Amino acid sequence: MSSVRLVPLSADHVDDIMGWVNDREIIGNLATFAGAPLTREDELRWITRMTTSTEDRVTTILAEDGRYLGQCGLHQIFRRSGVGRLSIIVADRSEMGRGVGSAAISGLLDIAFAPVVEGGEGLHKVWLMCFRKNERARRTYARVGFVEEGVLREEYFHDDGWHDMVRMSVLASEWRARPALP
Numbered sequence: 001m002s003s004v005r006l007v008p009l010s011a012d013h014v015d016d017i018m019g020w021v022n023d024r025e026i027i028g029n030l031a032t033f034a035g036a037p038l039t040r041e042d043e044l045r046w047i048t049r050m051t052t053s054t055e056d057r058v059t060t061i062l063a064e065d066g067r068y069l070g071q072c073g074l075h076q077i078f079r080r081s082g083v084g085r086l087s088i089i090v091a092d093r094s095e096m097g098r099g100v101g102s103a104a105i106s107g108l109l110d111i112a113f114a115p116v117v118e119g120g121e122g123l124h125k126v127w128l129m130c131f132r133k134n135e136r137a138r139r140t141y142a143r144v145g146f147v148e149e150g151v152l153r154e155e156y157f158h159d160d161g162w163h164d165m166v167r168m169s170v171l172a173s174e175w176r177a178r179p180a181l182p
Contacts, residue, residue: 002098002099002100002102002103003064003103004061004062004063004064004069004100004103004104004107005061005062005063005064006059006060006061006062006072006104006107006108006111007059007060007062008051008058008059008060009047009050009051009058009059009060009071009073010047010051010060011044011047011048011051013047013060013068013071014040014043014044014047015040016060016068016091017043017047017071017091018040018043019091020070020089020091021038021043022037022038023091050073054077055075055076055077055078056073056074056075056076056077057073057074057077057084057111057121058071058072058073058074058075059071059072059073059104059107059108059111061088061090061100061104063100067092068091068092069090069091069092069100069104070088070089070090070091070092070100070104071087071088071089071091072086072087072088072089072104072105072107072108073086073087073088073108074086074087074108074111074112074121074123074126075087077121077123081124081125082122082123082124082125082172083123083124083125083126083127084112084121084123084125084126084127085126085127085128085129086105086108086109086112086126086127086128087128088101088104088105088108090104101140102140102143102144105140105141105144106144109126109144109145109170109175112126112172113126113172113175113176123172124171124172125169125170125171125172126169126170127149127167127168127169128141128146128167128168128169129152129155129165129166129167129168130165130166130168131156131158131163131164131165131166132151132163132164132165132166133163133164138166138168141168142168144170145170145174145175145178146168146169146170147168147169147170147174148166148167148168149167149168149169150166150167151164151165151166151167152164152165152166152167
């Protein structure tokens with residue numbers, strides 16, 4: 001598996017984000033794709049929202065040599081129930097399929113399930129949604145420990161059609177008991 005570093009999101013990353021945020025090939029599998037191009041100012045507002053939010057924790061994925069690779073985060077953190085939603089974008093096409101996503105997700109889950117006193121989020125469960133047709137993503141999520149909870153039939157209208165979404169999750173107890181990834 002690839003080795004990556006996760007660093008807190010900052011406004012310093014806006015130009016890197018602008019390199020992919022309007023690239024349909026990269027964001028086409030996101031249900032939240034707006035369909036209209038986002039400006040640098042839009043992204044700076046988003047970064048401000050994410051870095052000041054108590055319900056989101058977004059990190060930038062860097063290669064060991066410091067190259068920008070993408071973003072991953074926990075969203076919709078509901079502390080009372082100890083749950084949060086995972087998101088990830090591997091923006092560097094040359095790194096896709098090379099373990100960057102798995103490594104970033106693993107690092108983010110370490111943060112998600114670590115106790116708050118250790119700088120983690122102390123969550124019980126992390127969940128995600130992905131297009132049912134995105135088999136590559138589903139395999140990646142399963143490889144790092146997510147299990148499918150169910151299918152939401154025709155949940156999102158995207159690219160002029162309705163799409164099924166798969167909800168997947170991993171529990172803190174499952175994460176702690178997992179075998180090491182190859």
